[in-house]
Structures are given as structure tokens and as C-alpha cells.
Amino acid sequence: MDTLMHAPKTAAKNANAPLLEVSNLSTEFATYAGTLSAVDGVSLSLQPGEVFGIVGESGSGKSVTALSIMGLIKKPGRVTGGTVRFKDEANLLDKTPAEMRKIRGGQISMIFQEPMTSLNPVFRIGWQIAEVLQIHREMTRTEAWERAIHLLDRVGIASPAKRAREFPHQLSGGMRQRVMIAMAMACAPSLLFADEPTTALDVTVQAQILDLMVQLKEEDGAAVMLITHDMGVIAEMAQKVAVMYAGVVMEEATVEELFDSPLHPYTQGLLDSIPRKKSRGQSLKAIPGIVPNLLHLPTGCRFRDRCAAAHSACALADPPLQTMPNSTRKVRCWLHHPEPPK
């Protein structure tokens, strides 16, 4: 089972090795009711410059996966296993907090959903950007301030020198997210985590921010791990997609493969639940039931209770994430496994 869960090395034959390679990452949270596995053996790999989407519903473990990679899991959470290879670093999970602080904000940076809670309300936004540069690029205050104004200009904020002196509450939601992006891109990172970067924004502002992210990513050549629940955002932005459910990756494919021919019943269900032009006048094909409690996962496949295609094998064992023949697609389902248990 272990061998099946590791990513195939077909990509490594290319000259460009993956930028980030996550193997068997597991993160647990201790609760009064027991220990739950929020991330349960996740393996992913990202090529330089790629936009990799992680899509899933609340509680699927998509944000915890990103926080675990960045070393930002706090008690009562704990990363219990796996390796995170990043560039020449053999395993980010072995780094001390001080070493991780050097990497975060420099080579790896992040944008979160709610810019109001990630910006410090009592500091001028210019200084918040300048601080990143003073720490990671050892610039002087004056140099860093000048650079911060340049960065604000680059993310499309009008009169940046004036705006730099303002506080977060003086900016609109879209502008705050632009400030977060300016901060994240300040040190030209090679990897950007974007966790629901546009979920709190209106659709017209979302379009502006997505465009900005694409533009900056292309200028700087950064890879992006885009975490979202929105299949529309995934379709527009990502090249590869992993679908997560209850702490595991259910399916991984290129964005075209995933939307054209989803293999996992959960992915099919997710895509069918989206209201579209065609669905008007008919019922939506909803997935019955609710996401399982991570403390009481069903035996066998964790999607089995809600799955229309569930059969006897599904109760017997948890299917492995398996690579499809002649393809780089992966799917965790006994329907697509050559030897399901009997």
C-alpha cells in the first residue's frame, strides 16, 4: 500500500525536478473527544512555476495541509509524519522554528482569505511590507520603505506613496488583499500559498485579484498552491488539481482531465452539484449526507456512506491513491483499482 501512495517518479525524468515534494504528510489534532487525523497521508508535488489547486469542502484538510507544509501548525495540532522536500532542503519538517521563519516570507510566502485579520491594524501598511524586506533582504528602513511603495504600485494601488502611510481599516477589502499580495511577493518567492485568496471578495474584485495573481506569478516565475472550495476559480487558475476529502487526496489530475472526465465519485458529485446554465429547470445532483466526523470515520472508504457507486469492497478496506495506467492521474477508489478486496 505504501508504494502505491507515493507519487510516481515519471515527472523526475524531466530535467526540472519538482520544486516541492510532499510525501505522506500527516497531521493530528488532540481534542477532548479523541485524536483526529486532519491530514492523513497526503502526497503532492509541485513543478516550478505551476499553479496547483487543492479543492475540497470545509474540513477536508486543505488548509491544514498548507499550514503543515509551512510549519505553522500550533498545539493541539501536531505534524505526525511525512517529508516535505523543497528545492535543496531535504525535509522542511525537520527545521527549527527559527530556520522556518527564514524560509517563510522569503522563499515561501502566503496569502490568506481574510486580509483584515492577517494585517496588523495598528501599523501603516507601508511599514508592514517594509518589515518583510528588512528581515529577509536586510534593507535599511529607507530602502525598504521605497521598495514597499514600488510594490504597492506594482499590485495596482493608485497613489502608492500616500496609501503606504494608511492603516488597514482605511482600505477596501480588495485593496487589503492587494497589500497582502504585495507583502507576499516582496521577496520574489519561488512558492506562494494562496488559501482562499478571493473567497471574502465580491466577484468583480475577485476577478481583479485573480488577474493580478496570474500577472505577478508570470513575471516572477513563482509556483502557486491555490487552496479553494470554488471549482470555478480552480478551472480558471490551476494546471493541476488535487481533490481532498476528509483528510486525504481523493483524486489528482490536470485541470482539463478533472473537469472533462472526473474519475472519483466524489469529484463527479462535486462537479454535478454546481448550478450551471444546463441545470436550470432540473434538480441539482446533490451528494447525499454530510462530511463524516473525522473522529468517527466509516471503515473502509471514507466516502462510502455518501457514494452512489459504493459496493461491498468499499467497506472492507480504505482504497489507496493509485496511479492510473498510462497516465499521471491518480485516484483513490476501488472502482478504478485492478484488485479490489473481496
Place this chain on the structure above:
Amino acid sequence: MSQPSQAPAPLLQVSDLKRYFDVKNSLLSGKSGHLRAVDGVTFNVTAGETLGLVGESGCGKSTLGRVVSRLLPATDGEILFEGRDIIDIDRKALLALRADIQSVFQDPSASLNPRMTAFNLIAEPLVIQKIGTRASRRDKVLDLLETVGLRREFADRYPHEFSGGQRQRIGIARALALDPKLLILDEPVSALDVSIQAQIINLLEDLQKRLDLTYLFISHDLSVVQHVADRVAVMYMGQIVELADNEAFYANPQHPYSIALLSALPLPDPTIARKRILLEGDLPDPANLPQGCRFQSRCAHVTDRCRVGPEPEMQEISPGHIARCHNLADIHAPIEQKQTA
């Protein structure tokens, strides 16, 4: 859908409705003004239809819903429900009106009292209206639980024991308790995951057919509205800027704001390549609106006429399709293109 020739009188008629909020601009200057959250809104809702009301945050769509359901008083204008005025009515008539117009809100965990059981939450409207006996109310509540797809055994549970989707079902059961005619659905599925969202949308559509309900469906999500609505109204800065049948709106949007909204919507299909219209700039200050058209600061088609008053009036493009813009003749929506792979 409504037949314009010999249609019955609309269930709800709203004319030139206004709702202003007083705002103090600054402590020092002492100047104050009005925030025109709803500023001259006119529309009808026919019995049995779903009118989708879309717009971005701050456009006034929720305030409009609250004024129509008489949770907020109107500043000016007229609301007729079944032909009767519902603005100038006394407490007794208002109480009776509550039975006809009910609301479902976005966040079921915030709109359900955490200290009441599902049973008491759903029974509360019946108790307030003094309807039925204790025993008949019990039967009614248990029936309602089944109507919204919950089990009768759940009656004694508290809101925290339910999932988000189940809580929204309780919110719907509570709204249905008085057998209303009109439901104001204010972002009823926005807080839910997509698989659960589909369950609730299906439930709402099913209930509409079974119980002859009329919906005012308020949402920021153009895909959801496309699925549920018979007609669509787009709001911007307190006004309706476009109103049309579903098919006409999505196939042939007229107002530059509607066109931009639709082009900004990310579609779950990676093979569609679209020209996105990016709106420049942010919303104007609603307490200090510019002269002329409210959309001028973000509009790609702005002309001198838009910058000097008066504001554009509603114009009819085809029967039932109206939009508020001076330059409708010059504006065309971009066409979606399928990439040839």
C-alpha cells in the same frame, strides 16, 4: 412565468421604494447625510415565481429584502402585497402580515437561538400568532421537520447538534410554520459547502412547487440565481440597474455592470476562454454619490452625459427587459468562446 397580457395582479408590487440611513460624516465638521441604501426601487413579483436579486456587498439587496418583509421601515415609496398597502398598517395588521411574508437568512447558526430546541424554534411563530393548541402545534412542527427533510426525532436537539445544512433546513421549517405566501430568501445557501448547497437548492425548489410559494431570492452568486430564478434584478448602489427574464438576462445582458458581473464569474469549465471585463476602481461612497450615473466611476463606456445629471432612467429593451443606462445602443456583451483543443 408571467403572461403580460392577462396576468393576475402581482403578489408584491414595490414602487419607488426608498430606505435611507442617517450617517454622521465626522465628529468635527458635524456634517451629516443620508446613506441611500435603497434609492427608488420599483419591481413586481408574480405569485409562484422566483425573482432573483443579485448584487455585490453594500448594494442594498439585503436592506431591500428587510424593508419588503417589514423588518425595517421604509423611508419613502409604496409596497403593495396582494394589492394592499403594507407600509401604513397598524400592529395588528403587521402581525397578520408576518404570516404571509417570512424570511430565511444566510447564516443559520446566527439566526437560530442556540438555547432553543429545534421544536421550539419551529413552533415559536405559531405560539406568537396563537395558532392551534399545544397538541396541534406539536403535529404541525413534526410534519414540518419531515417537509424539510429532517427526522422527527431531531425535534429535541439544539442548533449546535446540527450540521450547517441541517440548521438551514430548520430555518426554512421555521419560515414555513405560518404557511406564508412569499419567502424572502437572503443568501440562503451562501454559507454552505457546494454539495450541501445543492441539497438546499433542491429542497427550496421542491417546496416552491409543493406549497405554491413565491420567492424573492437574494444572492451574490450569479450561478445559483441562474439556476433558481425566473426573472433576475441586478442592484447597484441602491438601485435596480437591470431587470429581465432569466434567459434574456444571461444570454443578452444590457447594462455595463451586468456584463462585467457576468464576465467576472469564474466558470467551472477550463475550456472556456473569455475576455474578462475588469472593473476599474472601487465603489463610490454611498453616503456621497457622484452626480449623474452611479456606475460612472467604474464604467468602460462612460460618456460626458453620464457625468452630468440627471441619472439615467429605466429603458425598455424588449418586453420585460429593462436597464438603466444612457448608452445601451453602443454596448455589447463579449461572446464566450470554446477553445478548440
